[in-house]
Amino acid sequence: xxxxxxxxxxxxxxxxxxxxxxxxxxxxxxxxxxxxxxxxxxxxxxxxxxxxxxxxxxxxxxxxxxxxxxxxxxxxxxxxxxxxxxxxxxxxxxxxxxxxxxxxxxxxxxxxxxxxxxxxxxxxxxxxxxxxxxxxxxxxxxxxxxxxxxxxxxxxxxxxxxxxxxxxxxxxxxxxxxxxxxxxxxxxxxxxxxxxxxxxxxxxxxxxxxxxxxxxxxxxxxxxxxxxxxxxxxxxxxxxxxxxxxxxxxxxxxxx
Amino acid sequence: xxxxxxxxxxxxxxxxxxxxxxxxxxxxxxxxxxxxxxxxxxxxxxxxxxxxxxxxxxxxxxxxxxxxxxxxxxxxxxxxxxxxxxxxxxxxxxxxxxxxxxxxxxxxxxxxxxxxxxxxxxxxxxxxxxxxxxxxxxxxxxxxxxxxxxxxxxxxxxxxxxxxxxxxxxxxxxxxxxxxxxxxxxxxxxxxxxxxxxxxxxxxxxxxxxxxxxx
Amino acid sequence: xxxxxxxxxxxxxxxxxxxxxxxxxxxxxxxxxxxxxxxxxxxxxxxxxxxxxxxxxxxxxxxxxxxxxxxxxxxxxxxxxxxxxxxxxxxxxxxxxxxxxxxxxxxxxxxxxxxxxxxxxxxxxxxxxxxxxxxxxxxxxxxxxxxxxxxxxxxxxxxxxxxxxxxxxxxxxxxxxxxxxxxxxxxxxxxxxxxxxxxxxxxxxxxxxxxxxxxxxxxxxxxx
Numbered sequence: 001x002x003x004x005x006x007x008x009x010x011x012x013x014x015x016x017x018x019x020x021x022x023x024x025x026x027x028x029x030x031x032x033x034x035x036x037x038x039x040x041x042x043x044x045x046x047x048x049x050x051x052x053x054x055x056x057x058x059x060x061x062x063x064x065x066x067x068x069x070x071x072x073x074x075x076x077x078x079x080x081x082x083x084x085x086x087x088x089x090x091x092x093x094x095x096x097x098x099x100x101x102x103x104x105x106x107x108x109x110x111x112x113x114x115x116x117x118x119x120x121x122x123x124x125x126x127x128x129x130x131x132x133x134x135x136x137x138x139x140x141x142x143x144x145x146x147x148x149x150x151x152x153x154x155x156x157x158x159x160x161x162x163x164x165x166x167x168x169x170x171x172x173x174x175x176x177x178x179x180x181x182x183x184x185x186x187x188x189x190x191x192x193x194x195x196x197x198x199x200x201x202x203x204x205x206x207x208x209x210x211x212x213x214x215x216x217x218x219x220x221x222x223x224x225x226x227x228x229x230x231x232x233x234x235x236x237x238x239x240x241x242x243x244x245x246x247x248x249x250x251x252x253x254x255x256x
Numbered sequence: 257x258x259x260x261x262x263x264x265x266x267x268x269x270x271x272x273x274x275x276x277x278x279x280x281x282x283x284x285x286x287x288x289x290x291x292x293x294x295x296x297x298x299x300x301x302x303x304x305x306x307x308x309x310x311x312x313x314x315x316x317x318x319x320x321x322x323x324x325x326x327x328x329x330x331x332x333x334x335x336x337x338x339x340x341x342x343x344x345x346x347x348x349x350x351x352x353x354x355x356x357x358x359x360x361x362x363x364x365x366x367x368x369x370x371x372x373x374x375x376x377x378x379x380x381x382x383x384x385x386x387x388x389x390x391x392x393x394x395x396x397x398x399x400x401x402x403x404x405x406x407x408x409x410x411x412x413x414x415x416x417x418x419x420x421x422x423x424x425x426x427x428x429x430x431x432x433x434x435x436x437x438x439x440x441x442x443x444x445x446x447x448x449x450x451x452x453x454x455x456x457x458x459x460x461x462x463x464x465x466x467x468x469x470x471x
Numbered sequence: 472x473x474x475x476x477x478x479x480x481x482x483x484x485x486x487x488x489x490x491x492x493x494x495x496x497x498x499x500x501x502x503x504x505x506x507x508x509x510x511x512x513x514x515x516x517x518x519x520x521x522x523x524x525x526x527x528x529x530x531x532x533x534x535x536x537x538x539x540x541x542x543x544x545x546x547x548x549x550x551x552x553x554x555x556x557x558x559x560x561x562x563x564x565x566x567x568x569x570x571x572x573x574x575x576x577x578x579x580x581x582x583x584x585x586x587x588x589x590x591x592x593x594x595x596x597x598x599x600x601x602x603x604x605x606x607x608x609x610x611x612x613x614x615x616x617x618x619x620x621x622x623x624x625x626x627x628x629x630x631x632x633x634x635x636x637x638x639x640x641x642x643x644x645x646x647x648x649x650x651x652x653x654x655x656x657x658x659x660x661x662x663x664x665x666x667x668x669x670x671x672x673x674x675x676x677x678x679x680x681x682x683x684x685x686x687x688x689x690x691x692x693x694x695x
Contacts, residue, residue: 314670317590320635322652327650411542415639446550450538457540
C-alpha cells in the first residue's frame, strides 16, 4: 500500500533522511524505532506530506504523494487542495495529542467529517459516538480536552483520526508524553486497531509493543535505515553494533 | 456650585455624542482592518508581510496627532476634498489598525503549531483551519488587549480637537475660553470620558482574570 | 523625473526650513526628557502607597491611577494650563505640559513598578529572610535587582509612548515639532511635505529610543 523509494529530505543544508526505501502492505503494522534525532519523526511526517520530502518517491496505492509529473520529466508540487484531499485518507496521532482545546470532545471528532467530508451533523455525530465508545470514552462526549487525563486525550485523538475512515494510520510516539500508568490504555486501543486489520506505521519506544504487535520493524539511525525485519528476530538478534547500543538502553524485560 | 458646568451640559453632551460616534466608527473599522492585517502578517507571502511591517512601524512610531494632521493636509493635496471628520477618522482607523494587527498577530502565533498539524492531517485546508481553529482561539485571547486598545483610541479622539474636529474636548475648550471656569468644565468632561472608558477597562480586566483562571 | 518629484514633494522648502524643524525637535526632546524624569520619580512615589496593605493609602492612589488611565491626556494638559492659574499657581506652558504628562505617565509607571516587584516570586523574599536579611536588605539586595530587570522593557515602552504624547503640548502653544509644522504650513501655504517631515523626525526619535532601550536590555540581562 505504501511504497517508499530512495526517500531523502533536507532542511536547508542539513540532510535529515537519505536513501530510505521500504514497503508497507495493506493491513501491515510497521514499527519504526531509533534514537532521537535519527529522523524517524520526519519520516513519518513525510508519509502524509506534513513535511515535504525533497528526493525520492512515496507512493500510496501506486499514486505519487505530494507531487505531480510536470510533463517535462520532472515534477511539481500538488496544490493545497489535492494534498488536503489526500491527507483526509491518512490519519495521524501526535505525541502531544493536539486536540482543539476550545471545542468539546465530540466537536473535536466531528469537525473534520462535517467540514471536510461534508457529512451532516447527525451522521458525523453517530460515527463519533461509536468511535468514542470503541476507545472507551463515550461518557466524556461533552467534556472539554483540558479536563481529561493524557491517556484519555490521546484516545480522543485516535478517535478523531479514525472518524475520517482513513486507509492508513500514523502514530508518532503517541505514548511518550504519558504517565506510565496511562500508557496501557492507549496501547490497548492501538492493538485492537491492528487486530482489525488497519494499516499502521508506528514510531515508538515501546519495545514490547513492537515485538508483540508489529509485523515489520525498521531501525533508523542518522537518517538511514540500518536494520529491518521481523520484530522478534531483529530485537533478539541485532546484527549491527548501532542497534545493539541502542537496545542496551532498554531493560532486559523488553527482549525475548 | 458648578453652575457653568450644569448650564453647558447640553452643549457638552452634543460633543460627547460626536465623540461616541467617532469612537465607535473608528474603533470598529480599525479593529476589523487590524485583524485582517494581523492575519495577513502571518500567512501572506513575504512581499506583503514586509509591507505590513513597514506600515506597523510607521503608524506605531508616529504620534497619532501628527498622523491626523498629515491626513488633514495630505488628502486635499492629492485632490481629495473630504471633510476634517473623515480625514482625521481615517488616520485614526489606520492607527488603530496597526495596534490591532500586532495584537492579533501575537495571538495567532501563540497557538501551538501542533493543532495546525493535527488539522492539516485531518485533511483541513487553510481557510477551514483559520475559521475553525485559529481565529476562534486568537480572537478570544485578544479580547482583553482589544478592549484596552479601544480605551486608548477613545482617548485619541480627543486629540482630533486640535486639528479642528468638533467633539467633546473641542466643546470643552470653547466653553472654558469663554467662561474661564476651567476646573468645573475640564473635570466634568474628564468625568464623562471616565464614564465611557472605565467600564471597558473593567471588562478587560475581568476577562483577563477569567482567562488566567481557566489556564 | 526630478521635476515631477519636486512638484509632489518640495524638498528645497523642507531644507530651507530645517533650522525651524530643529528648534521644534529641540523643544520636543526637552519637554520629553523633563516629563520623563518627573514621571519616573512620580511613579516611584505612587508605587509605595499603591502596594501598601492599608486601604486608606492604596485606595486614593488606585483611584488616581484609574482616572489617569481612563481620561485623555489632552484634558489633563488643559486642566493644568487653564486651571492652575485660577488658584494662583500659574505655570508656564512648558511646565504645564511637562507636569501634566508626568502626572499621567507616572500613574502608568507606578503600575509597571508594582508588576515588576510583585512578579519577583515570594520565595525570593523568603529565601532572603531565611538568610537573615531584614526587610530593607532583602528588598535592596534580592528583590529590587530582579524587579529592575523585569521592569526595563515595559518602562522603555512607556518612554517611547511619552515622546509621542509630547506632541499634545502643541495644543497649548509650545513650539515643539508638531506646532512648528502647523506654523510653517499656515505661514507658507506649503502642504503635506511639512508633516511628512515631522513624522519622519518623530519616527527617528522613537526608533532611536527603542534601539537604545533594546541595547540596554541586552546588556543588563547579561549582568544578572
